[in-house]
Amino acid sequence: MPPTLRLIDVTLTYNPGRADEVRALRGVNLDVDQGEFITVVGSNGAGKSSTVQVIAGDVRPSTGEVRMNGRVVNAWPEHKRAGLVARVFDDPRVGSAPDLSVEDNLALALARGRRRTLRFALDQKRRRHLREKLSELGLGLEDRLHQRVGLLSAGQRQSLTMVMAGLASPRILLLDEHLAALDPATAQRVLTVTSTLVREMECATLMVTHNMDHAISIGTRLLVMSGGVIISDIAEQEKQDLTVKGLIDRITRAGGTVADRTLLAQ
Numbered sequence: 545m546p547p548t549l550r551l552i553d554v555t556l557t558y559n560p561g562r563a564d565e566v567r568a569l570r571g572v573n574l575d576v577d578q579g580e581f582i583t584v585v586g587s588n589g590a591g592k593s594s595t596v597q598v599i600a601g602d603v604r605p606s607t608g609e610v611r612m613n614g615r616v617v618n619a620w621p622e623h624k625r626a627g628l629v630a631r632v633f634d635d636p637r638v639g640s641a642p643d644l645s646v647e648d649n650l651a652l653a654l655a656r657g658r659r660r661t662l663r664f665a666l667d668q669k670r671r672r673h674l675r676e677k678l679s680e681l682g683l684g685l686e687d688r689l690h691q692r693v694g695l696l697s698a699g700q701r702q703s704l705t706m707v708m709a710g711l712a713s714p715r716i717l718l719l720d721e722h723l724a725a726l727d728p729a730t731a732q733r734v735l736t737v738t739s740t741l742v743r744e745m746e747c748a749t750l751m752v753t754h755n756m757d758h759a760i761s762i763g764t765r766l767l768v769m770s771g772g773v774i775i776s777d778i779a780e781q782e783k784q785d786l787t788v789k790g791l792i793d794r795i796t797r798a799g800g801t802v803a804d805r806t807l808l809a810q
């Protein structure tokens with residue numbers, strides 16, 4: 545079976561041929577299988593977000609191929625990939641509709657997952673199931689099903705976005721610095737939620753983070769990017785023994801730099 549996600553020699557050049565040309569990706573090769581949970585670190589401008597954008601379909605690679613379940617998807621716009629790819633952004637306000645209730649947001653996500661063949665409203669059984677699912681997160685969301693999402697805290701809202709991503713049954717989940725806007729204690733809680741939900745989803749997951757502790761403590765594989773390429777690909781076994789200092793040493797030895805804000809986040 546082909547990998548769920550495959551990047552073959554992907555390059556991305558912004559503003560080609562102009563004075564402000566930037567070679568954001570210089571040949572990224574990556575295979576991600578179902579169930580793999582990859583954390584991605586790297587200094588500012590390393591190409592992490594560009595990689596996520598190329599996978600999400602925000603931008604097309606300049607050269608190379610993006611494959612999903614064996615199919616080349618370079619030319620697929622974002623909306624065509626929506627059934628396969630779910631994405632959680634750094635801004636907790638982005639992933640859910642503030643004027644709709646928690647329940648209506650969940651119903652929308654569920655409908656998206658079933659490719660809109662489902663009735664919009666939740667029936668009793670599904671409502672019970674969702675309430676159980678929310679209560680497992682330990683954030684009190686199960687008692688706020690009828691409240692407007694705009695009233696939730698940032699951590700609750702980001703957790704809700706994660707649950708919504710799960711309901712859409714994606715094959716690929718992209719977490720683009722999704723903890724960056726949260727205070728450390730909330731980020732830790734949402735990290736636990738992330739771990740639980742990603743395990744249930746069994747998709748191919750990429751999580752971009754500037755927090756080395758998070759990158760080490762969660763997931764099954766760790767990638768380090770620098771200068772538009774992957775400079776280190778660390779498997780689960782090796783990752784388990786890593787310390788933050790060990791990882792930073794490793795990045796420096798591989799020729800990468802560590803951003804100030806990464807160091808500050810430790």
Ligand SMILES: Nc1ncnc2c1ncn2[C@@H]1O[C@H](COP(=O)(O)OP(=O)(O)OP(=O)(O)O)[C@@H](O)[C@H]1O
Nearest residue numbers: 558566567568586587588589590591592593594595
């Ligand atoms: N729309 C754009 N137009 C021009 N250059 C861009 C654009 N987006 C990103 N870049 C440049 O591409 C390079 C890679 O950026 P990218 O955002 O992928 O890095 P990153 O690893 O996510 O960095 P950060 O951690 O700072 O978010 C950088 O030099 C950046 O300035």
